[in-house]
Amino acid sequence: xxxxxxxxxxxxxxxxxxxxxxxxxxxxxxxxRLLASNCFQCHGTNGKGPGFxxxxxxxxxxxxxxxxxxxxxxxxxxxxxxxxxxxxDGQLHALAQWLSTQR
Amino acid sequence: MDRRSFLAHAxxxxxxxxxxxxxxxxxxxxxxxxxLPPTRPKSRVIVIGGGxxxxxxxxxxxxxxxxxxVTLIERNPKYLSNIMSSLVxxxxxxxxxxxxxxxxxQSRYGVRLVVGEVVEVDPxxxxxxxxxxxxxxxxxxxxxxxxxxxxxPGLADPLRxxxxxxxxxxxxxxxxxxxxxxxxxxxxxxxxxxxxxxxPGPYERACLIADWMKAYKxxxxxxxxxxxxxxxxxxxxxxxxxxGLHGQVIxxxxxxxxxxxxTNQMMVYxxxxxxKADVVxxxxxxxxxxxxxxxxxxxANGGRFAPVDVLSYAxxxxxxxxxxxxxxxxxxxxxxxxxxQEAKVCADALARLLSGGQPDPAPVTNSACYxxxxxxxxxxxTAVFQYDPVAKVMVPVPAASGASLGWQSDNFxxxxxxxxxxxxxxxx
Numbered sequence: 147x148x149x150x151x152x153x154x155x156x157x158x159x160x161x162x163x164x165x166x167x168x169x170x171x172x173x174x175x176x177x178x179r180l181l182a183s184n185c186f187q188c189h190g191t192n193g194k195g196p197g198f199x200x201x202x203x204x205x206x207x208x209x210x211x212x213x214x215x216x217x218x219x220x221x222x223x224x225x226x227x228x229x230x231x232x233x234x235d236g237q238l239h240a241l242a243q244w245l246s247t248q249r
Numbered sequence: 250m251d252r253r254s255f256l257a258h259a260x261x262x263x264x265x266x267x268x269x270x271x272x273x274x275x276x277x278x279x280x281x282x283x284x285l286p287p288t289r290p291k292s293r294v295i296v297i298g299g300g301x302x303x304x305x306x307x308x309x310x311x312x313x314x315x316x317x318x319v320t321l322i323e324r325n326p327k328y329l330s331n332i333m334s335s336l337v338x339x340x341x342x343x344x345x346x347x348x349x350x351x352x353x354x355q356s357r358y359g360v361r362l363v364v365g366e367v368v369e370v371d372p373x374x375x376x377x378x379x380x381x382x383x384x385x386x387x388x389x390x391x392x393x394x395x396x397x398x399x400x401x402p403g404l405a406d407p408l409r410x411x412x413x414x415x416x417x418x419x420x421x422x423x424x425x426x427x428x429x430x431x432x433x434x435x436x437x438x439x440x441x442x443x444x445x446x447x448x449p450g451p452y453e454r455a456c457l458i459a460d461w462m463k464a465y466k467x468x469x470x471x472x473x474x475x476x477x478x479x480x481x482x483x484x485x486x487x488x489x490x491x492x493g494l495h496g497q498v499i500x501x502x503x504x505x506x507x508x509x510x511x512t513n514q515m516m517v518y519x520x521x522x523x524x525k526a527d528v529v530x531x532x533x534x535x536x537x538x539x540x541x542x543x544x545x546x547x548x549a550n551g552g553r554f555a556p557v558d559v560l561s562y563a564x565x566x567x568x569x570x571x572x573x574x575x576x577x578x579x580x581x582x583x584x585x586x587x588x589x590q591e592a593k594v595c596a597d598a599l600a601r602l603l604s605g606g607q608p609d610p611a612p613v614t615n616s617a618c619y620x621x622x623x624x625x626x627x628x629x630x631t632a633v634f635q636y637d638p639v640a641k642v643m644v645p646v647p648a649a650s651g652a653s654l655g656w657q658s659d660n661f662x663x664x665x666x667x668x669x670x671x672x673x674x675x676x677x
Contacts, residue, residue, distance in 0.1 A: 175597055175609075
């Protein structure tokens with residue numbers, strides 16, 4: 147059946163058939179996305195709900211400041227205060243940055 | 250036909266299940282419809298088990314890029330949530346309200362669902378054989394099969410002393426048995442030695458049943474037989490509840506392991522003597538399901554669970570097979586919330602590995618949950634785990650690992666919100 151194909155297309159098809167996943171372009175996920183996904187169980191996929199406070203649509207600095215306030219204990223001793231203490235400053239910046247791309 | 254519709258067509262014709270030669274034939278016959286070849290074929294991942302870990306993995310592999318063709322194999326057409334299922338025992342929830350389907354995973358994310366039973370996994374060729382006779386081939390296989398229970402000598406019919414630790418008929422039966430017990434009756438709740446699924450789960454169930462007994466079985470007693478030497482987790486809250494709030498109902502015995510049972514006499518035989526009861530909620534010791542051991546992967550915890558590289562959840566025995574959720578042996582608890590996060594770490598790692606890259610070298614996982622202390626009040630428990638590159642394990646951050654100071658009704662409503670959010674992130 148390949149005889150009926152134009153030669154260039156047949157060649158391309160042959161190349162595609164022999165191409166494995168290993169030859170695909172390397173995928174590098176956006177920085178902060180995997181970290182931010184720790185928020186999704188309670189704040190919804192991509193921070194868009196359903197669940198607790200929606201995170202999508204906020205700026206990176208707003209999200210970072212809120213997390214720092216939780217971390218410092220200024221927001222009381224609830225579950226989110228305890229939880230925020232598990233992340234380094236760099237991780238909070240990275241996840242806040244990624245979440246700020248979600249609209 | 251564009252690439253996407255070709256792939257949809259290929260999927261609907263069962264391309265995944267075809268051997269290589271037939272696969273190529275299919276492509277050629279499709280090519281006659283002026284198909285322009287895609288730049289590269291998709292990688293293929295087979296996910297076995299559609300619980301909290303498997304459903305989340307399937308969703309996120311598709312959500313985080315169109316490069317992976319995902320087939321989810323699950324024996325049941327719908328998922329029954331174990332989380333919240335103790336509330337079925339007190340009549341506060343129903344099993345139908347804890348039922349979650351796979352429709353959104355299929356329609357919105359393009360996950361292919363196969364309802365069937367896997368009988369064999371070839372961990373080297375990355376092949377899966379189904380009870381139906383079909384063989385499926387992939388680039389990677391992810392096992393998310395949950396847990397299985399040790400056999401208990403004398404327990405021929407598990408419904409006589411149900412564990413109700415997997416939501417379903419056992420949950421219904423235990424609820425019926427509790428409702429039918431005399432108002433001055435005795436119930437036993439047996440907790441297995443760790444590691445088992447949902448560390449706070451048996452203690453919160455004991456609290457919930459004790460609170461229910463106060464209202465419906467005023468002279469009844471609940472004997473908790475713990476295979477562990479102390480509360481496995483959230484000690485402050487559970488000790489206060491067991492010895493204080495529910496002290497008139499709960500009798501707590503530690504270091505008690507069950508050797509056998511007699512379901513006719515309703516006797517439980519233990520290293521601490523025999524106990525007779527009207528109702529026995531026997532939660533046996535746990536292990537990864539037989540398929541994991543049969544594949545040769547269950548080499549940790551004395552042959553019970555599968556050791557993995559927690560950067561990708563690749564099996565330490567067979568690197569093309571990943572194991573996520575309760576069946577894996579890690580330093581993390583066996584529970585739904587963290588299984589969801591393990592799945593995301595695995596999905597991210599697979600996207601990178603399948604394109605020739607390396608997993609994220611510093612993953613973080615988290616756990617959050619609520620425990621019912623009464624029928625209207627709850628406590629909370631949380632933990633965050635960071636990767637330790639020297640020990641190659643996930644390590645809990647001490648400051649972020651802990652529980653609420655006591656319990657509140659606010660936490661009970663937050664628990665319902667948490668549950669809805671978690672299930673949506675996993676199944677919708």
